Amino acid sequence: MELFAHQILAGLATGGIYACMALAVVMIYQAIDHLNFAQGEMAMFSTFIAWQLIQWGIPYWLAFGATIVISFAAGVVIERVVLRPVHDAPVLSHVVAFIALLAILNSAAGFIWDYTIKSFPSPFGGGAFLGQGLMSKHDAGMIGMTLAMLVLLYLFFRHTRIGLAMRAAAANPESARLAGIRVGWMTALGWGMAAAIGSVAGMLIAPVVFLEPNMMLSILLYGFAGAVVGGLTSPGGAVIGGFAVGIIENLAGTYIPVVGREMKLSIALCIIVAVLCVKPSGLFGRPVVTRV
Amino acid sequence: MLLRRTGTREPPVATIAGMPLTTWRLTALGIGLVVLAVIPFVMKNFYIFQITLAIIYAIAILGLNLLTGFNGQFSLGHSAFYAIGAYTAAIMMDGFDIHYAWTLPAAAIVCFIFGFLFGLPALRLEGVYLALATFALAIAIPQMLKSSAVEHWTGGVQGITIIKPDAPFGLPLNSDQWLYLFTIIVAVVMYVCGDNLVKSRTGRALIAIRDHPIAASAMGIDVALYKSLTFGVSALYTGVAGALGAIAISFVAPDSFTFSLAIALFVGLVVGGTGSIPGTFFGGLFVLFVPNIAEQFSKGLAGAVYGIILLLVIYLMPTGAAGLVRLISSRLVQQGRAGG
Numbered sequence: 001m002e003l004f005a006h007q008i009l010a011g012l013a014t015g016g017i018y019a020c021m022a023l024a025v026v027m028i029y030q031a032i033d034h035l036n037f038a039q040g041e042m043a044m045f046s047t048f049i050a051w052q053l054i055q056w057g058i059p060y061w062l063a064f065g066a067t068i069v070i071s072f073a074a075g076v077v078i079e080r081v082v083l084r085p086v087h088d089a090p091v092l093s094h095v096v097a098f099i100a101l102l103a104i105l106n107s108a109a110g111f112i113w114d115y116t117i118k119s120f121p122s123p124f125g126g127g128a129f130l131g132q133g134l135m136s137k138h139d140a141g142m143i144g145m146t147l148a149m150l151v152l153l154y155l156f157f158r159h160t161r162i163g164l165a166m167r168a169a170a171a172n173p174e175s176a177r178l179a180g181i182r183v184g185w186m187t188a189l190g191w192g193m194a195a196a197i198g199s200v201a202g203m204l205i206a207p208v209v210f211l212e213p214n215m216m217l218s219i220l221l222y223g224f225a226g227a228v229v230g231g232l233t234s235p236g237g238a239v240i241g242g243f244a245v246g247i248i249e250n251l252a253g254t255y256i257p258v259v260g261r262e263m264k265l266s267i268a269l270c271i272i273v274a275v276l277c278v279k280p281s282g283l284f285g286r287p288v289v290t291r292v
Numbered sequence: 293m294l295l296r297r298t299g300t301r302e303p304p305v306a307t308i309a310g311m312p313l314t315t316w317r318l319t320a321l322g323i324g325l326v327v328l329a330v331i332p333f334v335m336k337n338f339y340i341f342q343i344t345l346a347i348i349y350a351i352a353i354l355g356l357n358l359l360t361g362f363n364g365q366f367s368l369g370h371s372a373f374y375a376i377g378a379y380t381a382a383i384m385m386d387g388f389d390i391h392y393a394w395t396l397p398a399a400a401i402v403c404f405i406f407g408f409l410f411g412l413p414a415l416r417l418e419g420v421y422l423a424l425a426t427f428a429l430a431i432a433i434p435q436m437l438k439s440s441a442v443e444h445w446t447g448g449v450q451g452i453t454i455i456k457p458d459a460p461f462g463l464p465l466n467s468d469q470w471l472y473l474f475t476i477i478v479a480v481v482m483y484v485c486g487d488n489l490v491k492s493r494t495g496r497a498l499i500a501i502r503d504h505p506i507a508a509s510a511m512g513i514d515v516a517l518y519k520s521l522t523f524g525v526s527a528l529y530t531g532v533a534g535a536l537g538a539i540a541i542s543f544v545a546p547d548s549f550t551f552s553l554a555i556a557l558f559v560g561l562v563v564g565g566t567g568s569i570p571g572t573f574f575g576g577l578f579v580l581f582v583p584n585i586a587e588q589f590s591k592g593l594a595g596a597v598y599g600i601i602l603l604l605v606i607y608l609m610p611t612g613a614a615g616l617v618r619l620i621s622s623r624l625v626q627q628g629r630a631g632g
Contacts, residue, residue: 089610107595269428
């Protein structure tokens with residue numbers, strides 16, 4: 001029983017990382033209506049920018065704020081420069097554009113900052129928060145930040161005019177345009193916000209997994225998985241989904257004998273697929289109703 | 293609208309420079325086949341080998357195209373079926389000394405069954421959810437191939453080395469040339485079957501399901517059955533490509549079949565043109581050669597150059613190579629009409 005509780009706690013700690021990423025994934029899904037495969041690389045690139053600022057001697061929280069602003073601007077620019085021209089192309093072409101973006105950002109980060117592993121400072125300190133080596137202060141801080149972001153996003157989307165406009169632009173672009181919403185700019189704004197949230201996620205994750213150009217690949221997978229389990233339409237569901245993936249992964253690795261460390265990923269993904277087969281729109285997502 | 297055409301007047305035949313479009317198409321096909329037939333006798337072995345691989349990728353992309361382009365189901369997991377095909381061929385050749393030609397139908401059957409079974413639960417999923425499920429498959433397969441339970445068969449991380457076949461009947465060809473011709477023969481059979489499938493009653497059912505599933509089922513199409521069958525056929529094509537790939541490279545290992553292979557197939561599909569059969573050939577060439585070209589530009593920034601090429605291709609041909617050809621030919625047809 002004690003082992004079980006420990007595994008749940010450790011799962012919560014890793015789940016915090018996935019929840020962070022899942023939140024960024026859902027954010028962009030709300031703005032553009034599909035998954036962005038370059039999300040992880042955007043977060044990685046932002047984290048490198050923060051690292052560079054800190055290397056230049058800028059205090060942590062100032063660098064933190066500056067990175068969020070830079071990432072927001074970069075997200076808007078990416079939407080305007082890279083995705084606007086293919087706006088009318090089929091969805092599959094968009095996905096290829098995301099893959100191209102992924103390749104460019106990954107390769108550019110490796111070229112500028114090379115592939116050696118760098119350590120990234122944590123604002124919360126590295127001591128233990130609960131038990132020995134189960135949940136560090138940083139893990140707890142990360143979970144706290146994720147929940148705070150979630151609350152802010154909820155308030156933004158539910159209680160501001162611009163949040164409402166963004167939701168309208170994503171859900172029904174034509175009607176939104178008729179109602180006087182500048183749909184193109186709403187999409188760009190969504191990209192900016194997703195990039196900013198991604199940068200926060202990256203800066204929170206980097207102290208745990210260390211900074212290098214390929215750091216985000218597997219985390220993005222878990223982030224997607226968390227977001228989809230929770231339901232892509234629900235930021236809160238995505239965060240819960242992220243935590244769930246972390247816990248499932250840890251429990252499967254401990255209790256299912258043949259799984260071990262290597263097969264954890266496959267097992268977690270299989271469980272997710274099983275969940276989706278039972279509830280196709282995710283645990284907290286609204287089923288999509290279309291008029292025929 | 294249809295009633296007005298009951299008179300004897302035929303609808304005008306689309307022509308470019310006086311020749312009907314179908315003739316143009318046949319000419320292009322003929323020239324393509326002649327070029328393919330000449331390649332092994334004029335090129336160096338290394339290039340023959342590369343083109344063999346490109347054709348193998350093209351077959352795999354054709355499989356993906358049947359699923360995504362014609363049936364509207366999204367897959368990021370076709371590297372899994374490619375891997376299953378490749379391992380079927382390798383295990384049969386290495387463990388049971390079976391002639392390589394027999395591994396292809398075996399790989400086809402195994403992959404069809406796998407694909408069909410995977411298609412059953414996937415029926416409930418659509419769009420991004422299906423993408424995630426197939427994606428899970430792509431991630432899981434290399435790990436399963438490495439696991440100790442099947443190591444005896446798959447050779448674990450080491451993989452399996454197989455012997456490259458020589459030309460049969462004492463033909464004066466080296467093994468690269470023979471493999472090229474063998475691949476071409478298989479490819480022609482697969483393409484003809486694929487083309488027939490798409491143009492048949494079944495093919496129209498697939499397209500109807502892609503365009504409007506509810507209307508399709510209202511017309512009496514068994515959507516669930518056709519969707520899972522398409523998954524099976526799509527896996528079959530990709531599995532045959534995998535088996536050919538294993539024979540051509542004469543080596544299989546779990547790390548050749550990672551998610552990046554699935555991404556490569558997907559990129560090939562979109563760049564070639566979804567829903568176009570000749571486009572898959574262009575996709576195969578793109579997948580094989582463009583990463584090499586990017587590397588020649590700059591070693592350090594190869595990924596960035598690849599990404600930029602990819603973006604340019606999407607800008608210039610948002611509907612793929614096939615879409616571009618279609619656009620140009622329809623312009624030419626209109627010009628011909630306006631001029632004459």
